[in-house]
Amino acid sequence: MAKKYVRKKPYGKAIFMGLVVMTLYAFLLTNQSLVNDYFTRGGLYAFLPILAVFILSFFHGSFTGNFWTILGVKAKKKKEVK
Amino acid sequence: MHDVVNFVDLNLMNMLYLVFVGFVGGLVSGFIGSGGAFVLTPGMMSMGVPGLVAVASNMCHKFPKALVGAIKRAKYGQVDVKLGLIMGASAEAGVVYGAHIQENIKRSFGDAGSNLYVSVAFVVVLAIIGTYMMLDALKSIKSAKMHEEEKVTKIARWVQSINIPGTMVYFKSLNARVSLLFTIPLGFATGMLAATIAVGGFIGVPAMIYVLGAPAIMGSATELVIAFVMGMGGSFKYALHGLVDIRLSLIILAGSLFGVQLGAIGTTYVKGYVIKLVMGVIMIIVLFSRGLMVPVYSSQLGLINPLAEGTVKILKSTSFGLMIIALLIGAFIVLKAMWQGIRAERKTATQEVLDHGRV
Numbered sequence: 001m002a003k004k005y006v007r008k009k010p011y012g013k014a015i016f017m018g019l020v021v022m023t024l025y026a027f028l029l030t031n032q033s034l035v036n037d038y039f040t041r042g043g044l045y046a047f048l049p050i051l052a053v054f055i056l057s058f059f060h061g062s063f064t065g066n067f068w069t070i071l072g073v074k075a076k077k078k079k080e081v082k
Numbered sequence: 083m084h085d086v087v088n089f090v091d092l093n094l095m096n097m098l099y100l101v102f103v104g105f106v107g108g109l110v111s112g113f114i115g116s117g118g119a120f121v122l123t124p125g126m127m128s129m130g131v132p133g134l135v136a137v138a139s140n141m142c143h144k145f146p147k148a149l150v151g152a153i154k155r156a157k158y159g160q161v162d163v164k165l166g167l168i169m170g171a172s173a174e175a176g177v178v179y180g181a182h183i184q185e186n187i188k189r190s191f192g193d194a195g196s197n198l199y200v201s202v203a204f205v206v207v208l209a210i211i212g213t214y215m216m217l218d219a220l221k222s223i224k225s226a227k228m229h230e231e232e233k234v235t236k237i238a239r240w241v242q243s244i245n246i247p248g249t250m251v252y253f254k255s256l257n258a259r260v261s262l263l264f265t266i267p268l269g270f271a272t273g274m275l276a277a278t279i280a281v282g283g284f285i286g287v288p289a290m291i292y293v294l295g296a297p298a299i300m301g302s303a304t305e306l307v308i309a310f311v312m313g314m315g316g317s318f319k320y321a322l323h324g325l326v327d328i329r330l331s332l333i334i335l336a337g338s339l340f341g342v343q344l345g346a347i348g349t350t351y352v353k354g355y356v357i358k359l360v361m362g363v364i365m366i367i368v369l370f371s372r373g374l375m376v377p378v379y380s381s382q383l384g385l386i387n388p389l390a391e392g393t394v395k396i397l398k399s400t401s402f403g404l405m406i407i408a409l410l411i412g413a414f415i416v417l418k419a420m421w422q423g424i425r426a427e428r429k430t431a432t433q434e435v436l437d438h439g440r441v
Contacts, residue, residue, distance in 0.1 A: 025336070032329055036089050040324035049142055049326045050318060056332055057146035057339065064339045065154070068347065075158055075350040076423055 010066040017063035024056055089327050090130045099125065100330065101337035103409075104143070108338030110412045112151045112345020114361045115305030116283020117412065118338065119144065120368060121405050123280055126330060128402070133193075137280065138320035139330035145313025147338045152306035154346040160300050162255035165290070166307025168262065169269035173282060173308050174315045176273020181316075184277060191383065198379035203278045204372035211288050212365025215358050222355035232354045238295030255290070255300040268293060269308065276312055283309065284365060291358075298354030302361075303346075348416045351423025356415070364412045371404035 028035060039048045068074070090096075103125055107118020119140055126136035155161050188196040234242075242258040249261040268289040276282030283305045290301035320326055349357070374397045381389040389397075 025332070028329060028332055032089075032092070035328060039321075039326065039328045040089075042322050042324040045324075046318055046321035049321045049328045049331065050314065052328055053142055053146040053331055053335065056335060057150055060335065060339050061146075061150040061153075061343075064150075064343050067340070068343055073344065073347060073420075073424065075347050076427060 009070045011070065014063060014066035014070060017059050017066065020059045021056070021063050024059065089135075089329075092329060092333075096129050097333050099129075100333045104334035104337030105341040106337075106409050106413045107334075108147055108151075108341025109345040109348075109416055110341075110360070110364070110409060111147070111283075111306075111309075111338075112154070112342035113302065113348050113416045114283070114345075114357055114364075114412070115287050115302035116281050116309060117364060118409065119280040121409050122334060124402060124405070131327065131330065134320075134325050135327050136330075138317065138325040139327045140280065140334070141313050141320065142317040142326045142328065142331040143334040143338060145310050145317055147335060147342050148306045148309035148313060150339055151342040151346050152303065152310060154343055155303040155306065155349065158303075158346070158350055160303035160349065161307060162253055162296070162300055162304045163307060164251070165253045165255055165265070165294075165296070166304045167311065168251065169265055169272065169286065169290075169304075170308045170311030172266040172269030173273035173276065173286070173312045176270035176275075176282075177277045177312050177316050178273075179270075180274035180277025181319075183274075194379050194382035198376065198383060198385075200279055201372045201375045201379060203275070205369055205376065207275065207279070207284060208365045208369035208372070211284060212362055212369055214292075215288060216362030216366060219355045219359035219362050223359075232297050234295040235292050237293055238291075241293060242295055253294075253296075255296040255304060256294055258295065260294060264294065272308060273312055276309075277316075282312060284361075287361065298357040299349055299352075302349070302357050344420070345416060348420040348423075352419045356419055360412050360415050363415070364408045367404055367408035367411065371401045371408065374401040374404070 038045060039052070100122075103122055104118070107122055110117035122140050122143075123133075123136045126139065127133055131139070152161055152166070156163070184196060184199075187199050191198075238256075241264050242256060242260055244261055244264075245259075246261040246263055249263050250259045251262055251265075252259045268286070272282040272286035272289065275285045283302075286305045286308055287298075287301045290296040290304060291298050296304065317326065377386065377389060378394050378397050380386045381394070
């Protein structure tokens with residue numbers, strides 16, 4: 001049976017995630033002292049660095065995943081029945 | 083107690099360095115389950131970052147990177163989440179204990195004593211385990227057994243045969259029930275090593291492969307779960323003391339999240355012995371790298387005759403250079419395997435199109 005191979009590359013998603021990531025980094029780099037002032041206060045503020053890396057990793061993880069997909073770098077397809 | 087820390091000024095060169103090393107470290111750890119820390123931490127210190135801040139900030143990048151890598155590899159069916167979480171729990175205890183020992187040594191013997199302890203730990207662990215892994219990988223290549231299924235070691239078969247009522251748990255990567263009395267100390271040792279040399283996977287991954295009997299690909303993938311659990315706990319502990327420089331963690335993540343995904347994808351193109359080969363090669367080169375520092379710290383502690391300043395400089399530079407080489411060689415092997423794999427896939431796909439006349 002003929003199969004249609006439709007190539008759908010996640011350009012839109014990648015661009016959106018990329019923009020969010022760039023915004024986050026821009027904020028970080030232009031507010032370094034402010035960020036470190038809060039993030040190193042200890043006590044309950046200890047959640048701040050943990051949260052920050054989770055948030056960045058969510059958006060950047062998605063961006064990098066889409067990045068490689070767009071470049072055609074994908075996992076090897078599983079072999080069919082031997 | 084809140085430590086007052088000075089946070090370095092970050093210039094463009096420093097940031098690019100962190101992104102690049104983060105990428106290579108991520109690539110390697112996405113593939114073998116650990117790595118990068120031993121270049122990142124000294125790398126940050128050479129930028130002027132205080133030691134503890136370097137360790138703390140590295141850890142704070144490591145656990146989200148491990149999570150991203152674990153999620154990716156779980157999609158390929160390579161992660162044994164249960165094993166990762168169970169070992170992660172005792173690894174966390176190991177980290178606490180290992181950190182406690184480190185603090186005591188530092189208090190009694192100062193920085194030089196602490197560094198010597200870390201270096202000796204590197205040398206002993208890497209010599210034993212690294213050599214074993216390399217030989218195992220080379221055996222597979224030499225005897226052209228590369229395409230055979232990995233054999234479970236005698237030790238692992240024995241471990242899997244032991245039945246201790248009330249402690250048995252089934253793990254899918256082992257396809258067997260194993261007693262928690264085995265996983266607990268292995269996880270604990272992984273955590274202790276992580277607290278000592280920042281890379282727990284050098285015990286964790288071989289332990290899962292050779293003692294528990296997991297395939298190399300699943301062992302290295304499951305290590306990412308352990309790294310996530312340990313890393314998050316450790317980072318929180320450091321954050322409580324205000325030791326995390328989040329700029330460093332986030333900048334390293336910029337590169338490492340690219341790398342870890344690539345490394346994860348790479349594992350789908352290789353057989354288990356390539357994972358052992360990459361781990362073995364890295365461990366042996368790092369062994370020499372760290373070995374060179376043993377005389378330096380011994381000299382600082384007065385255990386041997388003081389070394390000339392020139393000698394110390396040469397040893398330090400060579401040591402650091404070797405670590406970078408270790409990472410680069412590891413990355414090269416991963417990328418080469420991927421490149422060959424992807425090219426072969428594309429050839430097959432093209433052939434299929436030609437054979438069946440499909441578009």
